[in-house]
Amino acid sequence: MILTQEHLELKRTVANFVKNEINPSLDEWEKSGLFPAKMLFKKMGDLGLLGISKPEEYGGMGLDYSYEMVAAEELGGIRCGGIPMAIGVQTNMATPALARFGSDFIKKTYLTPAIAGDLIACIGVSEPGAGSDVAGLTTSAKKEGNNYIINGSKMWITNATQADFICLLANTSEGAPHKNKSLIVVPTNLPGISFSEKLDKLGMRSSDTAQIFFDNVCVPENHLIGEEGAGFIMQMQQFQEERLYIAAMSLKNMELCIDETYHYTSQRQAFGKPLIANQVIQFRLSELQTEVELLRSLVYQACDKYVHGEDVTRLASMAKLKSGRLSREVSDSCLQYWGGMGFMWDNIVSRFYRDNRLGSIGGGADEIMLGIISKYMRQAHNSRA
Numbered sequence: 001m002i003l004t005q006e007h008l009e010l011k012r013t014v015a016n017f018v019k020n021e022i023n024p025s026l027d028e029w030e031k032s033g034l035f036p037a038k039m040l041f042k043k044m045g046d047l048g049l050l051g052i053s054k055p056e057e058y059g060g061m062g063l064d065y066s067y068e069m070v071a072a073e074e075l076g077g078i079r080c081g082g083i084p085m086a087i088g089v090q091t092n093m094a095t096p097a098l099a100r101f102g103s104d105f106i107k108k109t110y111l112t113p114a115i116a117g118d119l120i121a122c123i124g125v126s127e128p129g130a131g132s133d134v135a136g137l138t139t140s141a142k143k144e145g146n147n148y149i150i151n152g153s154k155m156w157i158t159n160a161t162q163a164d165f166i167c168l169l170a171n172t173s174e175g176a177p178h179k180n181k182s183l184i185v186v187p188t189n190l191p192g193i194s195f196s197e198k199l200d201k202l203g204m205r206s207s208d209t210a211q212i213f214f215d216n217v218c219v220p221e222n223h224l225i226g227e228e229g230a231g232f233i234m235q236m237q238q239f240q241e242e243r244l245y246i247a248a249m250s251l252k253n254m255e256l257c258i259d260e261t262y263h264y265t266s267q268r269q270a271f272g273k274p275l276i277a278n279q280v281i282q283f284r285l286s287e288l289q290t291e292v293e294l295l296r297s298l299v300y301q302a303c304d305k306y307v308h309g310e311d312v313t314r315l316a317s318m319a320k321l322k323s324g325r326l327s328r329e330v331s332d333s334c335l336q337y338w339g340g341m342g343f344m345w346d347n348i349v350s351r352f353y354r355d356n357r358l359g360s361i362g363g364g365a366d367e368i369m370l371g372i373i374s375k376y377m378r379q380a381h382n383s384r385a
């Protein structure tokens, strides 16, 4: 994949935004357990950063997915995991289906303001009883007249306490679990919607996560995204952008850990020399940096194919799997070389150690990625036989 002048300009814009508008306030937001999504997203919207690959007609930049990838990589320069995750929900997790399958009404009412940073989005798939097993979700949206009546609940929803609308996956019929689901845009101010307290998490402290409850929530039928019953398939497609985003974002984040550790071990003296003078530490950091470069190649390859319209389910799953595992390995190994300092709560590497644990769970656990990759291997094997 070749990065053009336009890619590099976008990269610079995002890097400057991270440096000037996010990183200076980060410690405060991590401490308070909430970042100001409305304020931050509005600033990003003004720069066009919430609609990079969205249609120009609805306020987006109309660029291809490679530009999203470049921006995601730069957002990995944020010195925590919570905010890039929250931004990714707005741009690559809760809105791709609206852009691809939504009606003109949905796009004008929800997508355009989300791109401008005037509305905050969240994605409601997981439930208390169904996370990995998306097909097993039980929240229902029953058609009554010209409305859907929604009952059920969604669990661990990022941006939930600040969101203006939910891109909700719910059962609209009793049929087969892959054909009975629909995606519906649900404004969060409707009667019958309530939220739990913000959930107390191991990491991703500045990002708000909550449970959402639906008690006979009435949504007009024009809030349905695409065709009724096609929600599972649309969500599986939406997951591709989510997984590419997560993998791209993790690259810079890991490099930040490695760089900070290189710097610290160059300063810290033990046994009359800097820690980095020990070959074992140099080699471990070199090994990790090499792994990050390998993952970058995989992410770029997947992205290039995605831009050219190929099905990248297999490659995106591989990238997501590797990114989750490598992020944990990088933060764990780096933390080791900080010694006691690495065990301190406010240390950048200890923050990544906590935040990156989610990488192997959220957005499809490692085992789910392995299951998808296995399915493609089985198909390839069977077609050879």
Ligand SMILES: Cc1cc2nc3c(=O)[nH]c(=O)nc-3n(C[C@H](O)[C@H](O)[C@H](O)COP(=O)(O)OP(=O)(O)OC[C@H]3O[C@@H](n4cnc5c(N)ncnc54)[C@H](O)[C@@H]3O)c2cc1C
Pocket: 089, 122, 123, 124, 125, 126, 127, 129, 130, 131, 132, 133, 155, 156, 157, 158, 159, 201, 204, 209, 358, 360, 361, 362, 363, 364, 365, 366, 367, 368, 371
């Ligand atoms: C901070 C945070 C933010 C989140 N944000 C959102 C959000 O915005 N929207 C949303 O919809 N969801 C969100 N989630 C939910 C997340 O996507 C789920 O937690 C994830 O999909 C795993 O589902 P689960 O927790 O129900 O785990 P389970 O499905 O109960 O699985 C538990 C573990 O079992 C193993 N496992 C599961 N299935 C298999 C299998 N077939 N074979 C082998 N092992 C298996 C895996 O290791 C898995 O981690 C978020 C979660 C967290 C923690």
